[in-house]
């Protein structure tokens with residue numbers, strides 16, 4: 001996968017976690033994530049791109065917008081699940097894969113993988129990668 005394009009957004013949510021592992025984060029707390037969504041391809045399309053950056057930015061913004069300013073403890077999409085940074089990465093990546101699949105070529109043309117990283121601070125982040 002020699003080529004990739006990454007677009008950045010951010011996400012503000014509230015949540016709490018179940019499990020002694022999480023210590024004080026078992027209580028409701030807020031989090032602001034920087035979201036990096038990467039699209040990988042083996043080859044460029046006929047326009048010379050992996051994916052249109054404008055389309056990618058809008059697709060990511062739609063997903064982050066569906067999460068932001070929400071208490072994810074009350075969001076039916078995550079019932080019974082800890083909305084860890086890792087799980088939110090996978091959620092964003094899977095929604096992006098769905099959005100891409102709905103697009104006709106050339107938008108969906110050569111993308112072979114999606115990699116989403118959520119930075120929860122300058123010293124901690126998580127990543128989820130999937131192939132298409």
Ligand SMILES: Nc1nc2c(c(=O)[nH]1)N=C([C@H](O)[C@H](O)COP(=O)(O)OP(=O)(O)OP(=O)(O)O)CN2
Pocket residue numbers: 021022023024025083084085086120
């Ligand atoms: N692998 C993950 N570990 C943790 C996540 C996560 O999403 N994935 N999230 C949290 C908390 O939501 C928060 O980000 C940090 O809470 P905090 O209590 O400060 O957790 P720490 O592990 O940094 O410190 P403690 O020693 O547990 O107090 C936590 N972990």
